[in-house]
Each structure stands twice: as C-alpha cells, then as structure tokens.
Amino acid sequence: MIGLIRELGAQVTTGVEGLGRVARFGGHLLSSIPRPPSRFGFFVRALFDAGVLSVALICLSGFTVGMVLGLQLYTTLTRFGAEEGLGAVVGLSLVRELGPVLTGLLVTGRAGSAITAEIGAMKSTEQLDGLRMMAIDPMHFVALPRALALTIAMPLLNGLFIVFAIAGAYGVGVWRQGLDGGVYISGLEDAVLFGDDVGQSLLKSLVFGLLLGLIATFKGHSCAPDAAGVARATTSTVVTASVCILLADYVITALWST
Amino acid sequence: MWDHGGDRLRVGGSTLESLAEASSSDAVARSSDAHSSSSVPADAFIELRDIRLAFGKRKVFDGMSCRMRKGEIHLLLGGSGTGKSTLLRMIGGLQRPDSGEVRVAGHRLSRKNERELGEIRKGIGMLFQNGALLDSMTVLENVGLPLREHLRKSWTEIATQVARVLKSVGLEGVEGLLPRELSGGMLRRVAFARAIVMEPEILLCDEPFSGLDPINVTRIEDLLVELNKKLGLTIVVTSHHMASSLRMANQMILLRRGDCIAGSPESLAASVDPEVTEFLGEDGRSYLARLHELRSGSAS
Numbered sequence: 001m002i003g004l005i006r007e008l009g010a011q012v013t014t015g016v017e018g019l020g021r022v023a024r025f026g027g028h029l030l031s032s033i034p035r036p037p038s039r040f041g042f043f044v045r046a047l048f049d050a051g052v053l054s055v056a057l058i059c060l061s062g063f064t065v066g067m068v069l070g071l072q073l074y075t076t077l078t079r080f081g082a083e084e085g086l087g088a089v090v091g092l093s094l095v096r097e098l099g100p101v102l103t104g105l106l107v108t109g110r111a112g113s114a115i116t117a118e119i120g121a122m123k124s125t126e127q128l129d130g131l132r133m134m135a136i137d138p139m140h141f142v143a144l145p146r147a148l149a150l151t152i153a154m155p156l157l158n159g160l161f162i163v164f165a166i167a168g169a170y171g172v173g174v175w176r177q178g179l180d181g182g183v184y185i186s187g188l189e190d191a192v193l194f195g196d197d198v199g200q201s202l203l204k205s206l207v208f209g210l211l212l213g214l215i216a217t218f219k220g221h222s223c224a225p226d227a228a229g230v231a232r233a234t235t236s237t238v239v240t241a242s243v244c245i246l247l248a249d250y251v252i253t254a255l256w257s258t
Numbered sequence: 259m260w261d262h263g264g265d266r267l268r269v270g271g272s273t274l275e276s277l278a279e280a281s282s283s284d285a286v287a288r289s290s291d292a293h294s295s296s297s298v299p300a301d302a303f304i305e306l307r308d309i310r311l312a313f314g315k316r317k318v319f320d321g322m323s324c325r326m327r328k329g330e331i332h333l334l335l336g337g338s339g340t341g342k343s344t345l346l347r348m349i350g351g352l353q354r355p356d357s358g359e360v361r362v363a364g365h366r367l368s369r370k371n372e373r374e375l376g377e378i379r380k381g382i383g384m385l386f387q388n389g390a391l392l393d394s395m396t397v398l399e400n401v402g403l404p405l406r407e408h409l410r411k412s413w414t415e416i417a418t419q420v421a422r423v424l425k426s427v428g429l430e431g432v433e434g435l436l437p438r439e440l441s442g443g444m445l446r447r448v449a450f451a452r453a454i455v456m457e458p459e460i461l462l463c464d465e466p467f468s469g470l471d472p473i474n475v476t477r478i479e480d481l482l483v484e485l486n487k488k489l490g491l492t493i494v495v496t497s498h499h500m501a502s503s504l505r506m507a508n509q510m511i512l513l514r515r516g517d518c519i520a521g522s523p524e525s526l527a528a529s530v531d532p533e534v535t536e537f538l539g540e541d542g543r544s545y546l547a548r549l550h551e552l553r554s555g556s557a558s
Contacts, residue, residue, distance in 0.1 A: 037407070122392075129352050130390030133383075134404045134452075135376040 025218045032140040042145035050111040051153035061106055062161035066168025074177045087187030090169040095197045099162040104208035104245040112216040115146045116237040119220025120230035147213030154209025155202050200256050208245045215241045303328035303492055309358035318344055320516030331486050333503045334496040336513030342496035346462045350384050351375040383458035387465050389449035391437040398433035401452045423451045428477050442469040460492045467499035475502055500542050
C-alpha cells in the first residue's frame with residue numbers, strides 16, 4: 001500500500017516537474033520573440049515547411065471529409081425531410097469543430113512530428129551545442145521560428161480545410177444527390193455567423209497552433225540525444241499534442257458557449 | 259598562412275579576462291566572482307578544481323583538479339570513457355559538474371546563467387568530435403554564421419573571410435556545398451574553420467586529427483601551432499594521434515580513474531608511474547625522448 005502511494009506520489013511529482021519545464025520553456029520562447037536579430041528568413045523557411053508543404057494534405061483531407069459529411073448528413077436529413085438544411089449543418093460543424101480539430105490533428109502528424117524529429121536530430125548530432133558554443137541561443141535560432149510558423153500556419157490551413165470540405169459536401173449534395181445549389185449556399189450563408197462561428201474557429205486554430213508549436217519544439221529540445229530518444233519524442237509529440245488539442249477544443253467551446 | 263587582418267574579435271572588443279573584470283565590478287559585494295576581478299594567474303587561465311561528475315552510477319570525475327596555462331597547448335590523454343570530451347564540454351560551459359569548480363579566465367562557470375555563458379563563449383571556439391555543422395546550411399553559412407551573428411558583417415565580407423579561413427585548412431571552392439556533400443575529412447576541416455573563424459582566445463578541439471589523411475594532419479597541426487604562436491591562443495586538444503599531439507603539446511594531462519596526472523611531455527616521458535608508461539607505450543616514450551633531445555639541441 002505504501003509502495004503504491006509512493007509510486008503515485010512519484011508520478012505526480014514527475015508530472016508537475018514536466019509541466020514546470022514546459023512552462024519555463026514556453027516563457028523562454030516568448031521572451032525571445034522581441035530579441036534581436038530577427039529570424040525572419042528562418043521563419044519564412046519554417047512557414048514553408050509547416051504550411052506550404054501541408055497544403056496538398058489539407059486540401060485532399062478537407063475535400064474527402066466534406067464528401068463523407070455531405071453523404072452522411074444528406075441521408076440522415078432526408079429521413080426528417082430536412083435535406084435543405086445540408087449547407088447549414090455542414091457549414092456549422094466544419095467551421096466550429098471539424099475544421100480546426102481535424103486540421104490540428106493533421107498538422108500535428110505531418111509538421112509537428114517533423115519539427116520534433118528535426119530538432120531531436122540536431123540535438124543528437126550536437127548541432128544545438130555547436131550553436132551554444134557560438135554564443136547563439138538555440139531557442140531563438142531553432143525553436144522560435146518553427147513554433148511561430150506553426151502558430152501562423154494553423155489558422156490559414158484551417159481556412160483552406162474548411163473551404164475544400166464545403167466544396168466536397170457541395171459536390172456530393174448537389175451533383176450526386178440532386179440538392180439545389182442555391183439552397184445549399186443560402187443555408188450555409190444564413191447559418192454561419194462571422195463573429196461567432198468564424199471567430200471561434202480562428203481562435204481555436206490559433207490556440208492549437210500555439211500548443212503544437214510549444215509541444216513540438218519542447219519535445220525536440222528535451223529528447224534523449226540518440227535515435228531511440230528522437231523516435232520516442234516524435235511519437236510523444238503526436239500523442240501529447242493530439243490530446244491537448246482535443247482538450248483545448250472542449251475548453252474553448254465551453255467558454256465560448258457561456 | 260594565418261593573416262587575421264587586424265580585426266580579431268575579443269568578445270566585443272574586450273578580452274575574456276576584461277569581461278571577468280567588468281562582470282565582477284558590477285557586483286563586487288554580491289558575488290565571490292569578485293575573485294575574478296583580480297588578474298587571472300597565467301598558470302590558471304583554465305582551472306578545474308575538485309571536479310566530481312557521474313552519469314548514473316558511473317563516476318567520470320572524482321575530485322579531479324588541473325590547471326592550464328594561458329597561451330599554451332594542452333593535450334588531454336586517456337582511454338575511452340575517461341572523460342576527455344566531457345572535460346572539454348565543461349570548459350565550454352556545456353556540462354556542469356556535480357560539484358567542484360570550473361574557472362575560465364577567472365569566470366566561475368557554474369555560477370553563470372546561459373546568457374552570461376554566451377558572452378564567455380564568444381571567446382571560445384570548439385571543434386566537436388562529429389563536426390556539429392548545421393546540416394541545413396551551406397559551408398559558407400556554417401562558417402560565416404558567428405561572423406554574421408556577432409559582427410553583423412555583410413555576406414560579401416563574410417565570404418572573403420570564410421574563403422581565407424577555409425584556405426588555411428586546405429579547402430577551396432566548397433562554400434556552396436552542404437555538409438552531407440562533404441567527405442568525413444572535409445567535414446572536420448570545415449568544422450575546424452568554423453571554430454577558428456572568430457579567432458577565439460581559447461580553442462577546444464575534440465579529436466581534430468581523426469579521419470584526416472597524413473597531409474591534412476600535418477596541415478592542421480601546423481595551423482594549431484601557428485594559431486598558438488602568432489595569436490597566443492590557449493588550445494586544449496584531445497587526440498589519439500600521438501605523434502602530432504606530442505609534437506605540439508606544452509602540457510599533457512592524462513585522465514585516469516576519475517583523476518588526472520598533468521605535466522610537461524618530458525616529465526611524463528620520464529615518469530615511472532605504471533599507468534603513464536603503459537599509456538604512452540615504449541614508442542611514445544622513445545618518441546618524447548627524441549623530441550626532448552631535438553628541442554634541447556635547437557635551444558642550445
């Protein structure tokens with residue numbers, strides 16, 4: 001029994017220590033934003049890696065999710081004679097929930113894991129120590145541009161995901177199921193409010209990007225400097241960031257509703 | 259070979275020692291770093307005092323102490339796992355000991371935060387065992403990075419300076435290549451060029467000769483000696499390349515069982531300590547004896 005309590009205590013202490021390290025890392029990251037020199041070139045390169053290289057995946061995923069959503073919802077709505085509401089339901093579910101969450105999970109799998117692996121590899125080959133020995137802060141040089149790039153890329157990719165998903169649902173609802181195109185669009189326009197729904201969507205994706213940027217760079221920086229350590233950190237980034245995104249989604253939705 | 263063009267960096271215009279004075283005068287009463295405001299003794303430019311360090315259950319250092327004189331070449335010897343690379347990392351402030359004190363030019367490194375360590379590191383160049391070049395950057399960007407960061411030079415000026423440093427390590431026309439496009443020997447020489455491009459006061463070299471052909475071993479050895487003679491660099495080298503290392507070293511530090519034996523090459527060659535004789539071997543001892551004869555002959 002005492003052993004169990006001791007084990008539990010150790011787990012809690014480790015967890016709290018971990019949170020403290022993340023908070024300290026985040027604080028260091030934030031405090032290095034205004035510090036010169038500007039890392040704009042590295043930021044643009046990181047934005048290209050995290051954003052532009054994710055565009056195809058996001059568009060394709062968005063389109064297929066929209067198609068599935070169009071098909072499922074049309075069938076369900078037909079049962080209640082409410083198929084005209086397809087545009088509204090698709091729009092609201094995508095803008096409020098599916099867009100930011102699915103984009104967050106997809107970007108976590110593609111760009112977040114890549115950033116952790118890259119920083120982890122830099123650590124295991126002493127590149128980060130090399131930077132320190134040149135009196136260059138690796139946090140400012142390596143982590144900051146990548147974390148900022150993820151934060152900026154996420155809302156943009158979210159917008160792209162939603163547009164393609166709406167198009168996918170339109171394709172299925174209008175061309176395959178025979179719903180009137182005007183009805184679909186007007187339903188969408190009437191239901192989705194810019195301030196309430198689009199604002200919530202943007203806020204969510206911004207928070208998800210921030211969380212992913214923090215987690216991906218932290219895991220890379222704190223991984224064991226060997227191949228197994230990098231692999232563990234990459235997996236941990238995907239798991240931790242995915243759970244954090246889902247939790248944050250609930251928290252933001254709950255706060256927004258009150 | 260080495261023409262520094264009079265623009266040698268001294269940690270933003272001051273030396274490591276004057277940096278120590280400045281930092282301690284800011285906080286005379288606050289810190290016992292006030293110690294460092296007095297001039298640093300020449301024979302303890304780098305000093306390790308009662309160092310203890312363990313990785314898990316494995317003790318690497320167990321009360322090790324040694325001093326390194328300014329402007330000399332110090333050779334770290336020892337078998338695998340005796341802590342040669344770790345010692346270099348401690349001098350560079352990358353590794354903190356569990357207890358004990360590391361002083362570089364009067365600075366107590368264990369009392370410095372990362373920002374203060376950064377200022378000190380501007381006066382230290384380090385060649386890592388595997389090069390540690392940034393693999394997403396070209397040779398020019400890698401070698402020119404510290405110049406760009408700290409001296410804010412234009413890329414045209416940087417390119418000229420980088421080409422000169424690369425030439426001194428026997429490389430030409432490789433500026434546009436990425437590290438993965440270089441051979442092992444070229445990679446080490448690029449890393450060496452990056453370590454010396456800022457003309458530091460202290461140069462830490464982890465196995466500078468490994469993976470090099472005999473011509474380039476001689477080239478790097480000559481360059482190290484030249485940097486030491488012309489610019490007065492304090493150089494700390496770990497190496498298994500005995501001939502080159504013994505030729506240039508002023509002091510040899512043999513690491514063993516958590517401690518060390520230090521002395522001039524001649525004194526270690528004359529040592530009857532079984533571990534020293536075993537490590538140097540008959541070849542090393544007779545080589546040192548010949549070297550000693552040559553040096554005394556040329557001196558007389």
